[in-house]
Amino acid sequence: MTDLSFSAQQDAFRREIRDWLARRVPREPLPSMDTADGFRAHQEWERTLYEAGWAVVGWPEEYGGRGVGLDEWLIFEEEYWRAGAPGRVGQNGIFLFAPTVFAFGTDEQRARVLPPMARGEEVWAQGWSEPEAGSDLANLRARAVRDEARGGWRLSGQKTWSSRAAHAHRLFGLFRSDPGSRRHHGLTYFMVDLAAPGVTVRPVRQLDGEAGFAEVFLDDVFVADRDVLGEAGEGWRIAMSTTGSERGLSLRSPGRFLAAADRLLDLCRLRPEQAAPHRDAVADVWMRAEAYRLYTYRTVTRMREGKESGPESSLNKVFWSELDLDLHDIALRVLGAEAERCGPWLDGYLFALAGPIYAGTNEIQRNVIAERLLGLPREPRR
Amino acid sequence: MTDLSFSAQQDAFRREIRDWLARRVPREPLPSMDTADGFRAHQEWERTLYEAGWAVVGWPEEYGGRGVGLDEWLIFEEEYWRAGAPGRVGQNGIFLFAPTVFAFGTDEQRARVLPPMARGEEVWAQGWSEPEAGSDLANLRARAVRDEARGGWRLSGQKTWSSRAAHAHRLFGLFRSDPGSRRHHGLTYFMVDLAAPGVTVRPVRQLDGEAGFAEVFLDDVFVADRDVLGEAGEGWRIAMSTTGSERGLSLRSPGRFLAAADRLLDLCRLRPEQAAPHRDAVADVWMRAEAYRLYTYRTVTRMREGKESGPESSLNKVFWSELDLDLHDIALRVLGAEAERCGPWLDGYLFALAGPIYAGTNEIQRNVIAERLLGLPREPRR
């Protein structure tokens, strides 16, 4: 049977996190996590979360989590964003990288990497894109040369659009370890210390005015074998599990959009005359946020019942990224003349604009939907 | 200087056609032109127009026109559609074929073809598409074999989506006259008598329930040399001038959409409560109809000043076809529960749905815009 209620334990879990957030969420928003001060403040917040057991609720207890299931994770996220709690500076590590470490890491790697990530001590940046490898991720050129003598690899090349890299401690990403290889063959998954000799990080200012991402230049950077994730040459397969997480369920829980939709209703109540011409449009985006929640419930049900989440995650990504943009766009319409002034809705809009671009552009995602879900033929390639 | 006023003569021309239409437009709509009775009734209406000098205002007087310029043609069209006058059963001939006859026909052909067309006696159907040549028009297979003995050609093959062919008298179209040729080489432009031996016309019912188009099967149909337009083998170049007209200015004058937009306002005034939620959307399509008028004024100005209308006509076609669809879509939204019942707005909607498909799909048109107006590279072809 379909059952949209939650169990008594789950309701108790919801009350617990709701009460905790009501007491602990900072009254004033933290400074942007992409400034030096804001980064530290967000690290402290992660520590606070960690100490109360909220940093990584789905992880096993030995790594700092509560070992709860997907339902509880959804509940946590709904409450977290509804409470207006700070953005997660550790998000890349926790949501994109940790699933890969759990799946492919050794015990030693898990023990070394995960706890400081959960505590907010080590913040991870991603190292996927390169200047010639954006949508075409398999076109990677940054290379890894074997250093048998020291028992490791020497990395060189350039990574771009690395979120959080301006202030982060470590980077995960793919490098071409087989010099004769092409496309998705011969790649290896590395963990890189951003303080290592040979690493240069150049912060890049985004439209929202902060250095939300950076270029990372690697010049003969040594990485020991223990910082290789999985087998050498298997990087693509391993990474795909991570981008699956990025595009799929974990990065964008419905909680974020439900909270934004509710804030949009609040804005409309505050400014009824400005909102009047937009009420139907507001109802439409509010309904889309609800639909995203219900769709996620369906996905979670399927995952719990053992179905793999595959190319379906492309449906997810297109839906949430366009919903997020439209939610903020309508808020700016309600604001009218005021929309050009800096404020949370403008910030949110600028942030949302990145949604259809990163983690595989929506054009790529629609190709995936058409080719892998509908079975349409692949595009001709030159 | 920009000057959006019309001259005193032009105003007089407007009054003349307006008065004539007020007296002569049938009070009850004619039956559909795609029924046998309706076809005849529309032919009679064309004759009435012709006798008053309104059938082909832009043609020279010797062929039944008034020899007026583009401004007057625009005025005629605005008044014609505003008055709710019947659709033009001779449209394919007058707007798509006649410009080609003027440009490429011999004096003999002009004298033979144009007057009965203007009088509504001979209705022309188009013979472009074939089963394997829809968007890809150059993939034509219907063939013309030289018959030196009789001084002509023998045509065989199948033409599809031939508008009006169910009741029309003659057909214009392209046939492959050079058996070894490919794509747009080796094609010849023919005029075919639909009553000739070997021609079979199979009417095809459209979504609106009428046989608005037909399949035309040709089995060794003899066509004399005098019914070849232009040089043999030059058909593609000649036809492109015709499809230019079809996609461009002539087929869809702003008058049609201005009239529909005004009727939409009337509908809204009649049903203010049903219209209330759609007022802004109604204003948007009304404005788009106005914009189409102004854009056409710009095009007409340019043509008068000697600029060729080239790929710009693709902008035109995409704009009017999507405007027409949205105009009718909003009318159906205003009608609400009643929208499923047959009536003029539903008919108009079904008719409008063909707009983005025929005369080069809007997908093809957007390719043309991107490649020929913006200069983006051509699509890779296999």
Next chain:
Amino acid sequence: MRLAPTPEEQLFARTARELLAARCAPADVRAGFSPDRWRALGGIGATGLLVPEEYGGLGLGPGSDGHGPGGQHLGGQRLDEPPLGAQALVALTEEAGRACLPEPLLEAAVAAVLLGGLPKGADLLRGLAEGAVTVAVSLPAQDPARGPGPVPASASASVPASEPAGQPAVAHAAYADHVLVVTEDGELREAGAGPRTPVAGVDPNRGLARVADGGGRVLAREWEAAAGKAARLGAIGAAADLVGAAAAMLERTVEYAKGRVQFGSPIGERQAVKHRLADVLLAVEFARPVVARAAYAYDHGLPSAARDAAMAKVFANEAAGKAARGCLQVHGAIGYTDEYDLSLWLRRVWALSAAWGDSTRHRAAVTADLFAQDGPSPSCPSR
């Protein structure tokens, strides 16, 4: 929390799908109403889903636990956990939409809600459950998400001025054995033997007709509440039907796009086609859980049930509208011909998205709820 069909529900849908695959091919759809097919649907229990068991139905309506000892379950199979009424209905009507079923399956369920336990309705309910009779339903114009109330001025305005007032066109009334009418003042009547005047509509299988006023027998009075519930169930069932129709059009169009070659390769290789069909899939996949939730909310009487029903119809209308537009465009001219089968679904979608409350009306209901003085109805689960 669980949102997905159970194996039982899947079996339920599959039983219907198999029957329709055998008996409701496009040529059958073109032939229109079939008494044989209707009886066959009765045979698997589809026409009597919500009819109480004592009248031969499956008794899946609210108030029944679906486990009554005499319960005859779908296709004669005994289900351990049969879905409740609206949830069972949407599983069926999605299949009806997919197959473009001409018969008034949704109306049968709506009639069962209207007739409830009325003794006067017993014969009709028995006939419905057997698939022996058909019924058409006319409800007063109302906001389905708000329950019944005074007829808004816009409803009467929707009757063209040239037509007799109070005689809106009723779907399937052109041929149905019975017509149930809830009048504007809340009387439930069975229409009398007066003339039914056919009205041309975009979908010939809808059998639109105006039903003469007066005559007939009164079955109940002050029936507004039941009429409101019936309207909500109608909206939810129609939503599922539209989702099924959209999915069917999408499948056919994908096949067409794989095979249709222009410029030397299948049109389905091109991004304009791919992305358009991807958008249709997006709309369909996101509408489906919304419809499922509305059915669940209806069955469980959740506080948000009215809004959820409205939202389901909005999403289904949107998905089906996108599918109709997109699939027609990808097909090109052939899609525009009456003889090509796509037209069957196009007509169904155009009709059904206007019926049971169009998007304007349902969206207005959601908007009214969200902007209500005392705040929106609580969603399920607690937020």
Next chain:
Amino acid sequence: MRLAPTPEEQLFARTARELLAARCAPADVRAGFSPDRWRALGGIGATGLLVPEEYGGLGLGPGSDGHGPGGQHLGGQRLDEPPLGAQALVALTEEAGRACLPEPLLEAAVAAVLLGGLPKGADLLRGLAEGAVTVAVSLPAQDPARGPGPVPASASASVPASEPAGQPAVAHAAYADHVLVVTEDGELREAGAGPRTPVAGVDPNRGLARVADGGGRVLAREWEAAAGKAARLGAIGAAADLVGAAAAMLERTVEYAKGRVQFGSPIGERQAVKHRLADVLLAVEFARPVVARAAYAYDHGLPSAARDAAMAKVFANEAAGKAARGCLQVHGAIGYTDEYDLSLWLRRVWALSAAWGDSTRHRAAVTADLFAQDGPSPSCPSR
């Protein structure tokens, strides 16, 4: 009937374009307001288009025939048929948008309308015409298509609760030499020496600041009609600016899409990119004649002038918004960086589409006109 730029108008635009090509490259735009460039714009007559000739302007405002003997025409060139005021202005502001010009060229024109022939405004007008001073303008919140009237409640509500009432942010006030204010009760004032508090905005070159109330000198009273005209001219000029900005973004994006290779070929080969940019071109090309008509209607005082101005801003907002979204998406991440030049235009478009009346307000004005009791204003030409 004629709707196209004349050779004179093209010369007019070209003169401005050449100046800006030399002095307003992206690096210059990043540097913000430049007194030198402003004076150079004064030198070609651009800052004094609507300033009467006796104050050193081109005197292209209504009431002038543009042929006055002392008339100094754009770039020092004598034009046989100089365009009238609004038409000249849109030719210039389209170039300003294309170059992303930081200086308040539009405000100079609006100020000239506000000051009209007021003797008290003579010095300011002279300074503007020379490009020696800049001016910011604050008009009461109003419906620009309806002319001035009481301030709607929504206007005051647009000031965040945490800010002093009656102190909306004024563009360019952070650095302008003069600030003209039309108060809600119709007084035209020049703001006093009170503090101007900068306000952060999406486009740093807009120089938003709140202007302290009180002080300053009253230039005129009962100035509502002039304020209404000024607001309309502002909307039309901003519309042309947005069209220019959209065209500039489109050009840059086409170049990028030709050169950016992914999956072995330029991204501009793919239909998703092509069709998106085709849609931007459609929006730009259809907005341009709408803006031209609005300027013509303004200059000639046509009955539809107010609605035409509103329509121009709606179309320009739409075109620029589509260009911003589409061009950013085609660029991908690089478009999202501040250091990449596209961001200059994105910021301009986001700011300017909210300023001088956003789409909501202007569309409402068109709607109000179309649904007015006595029917819509007659379009030009007679329909």
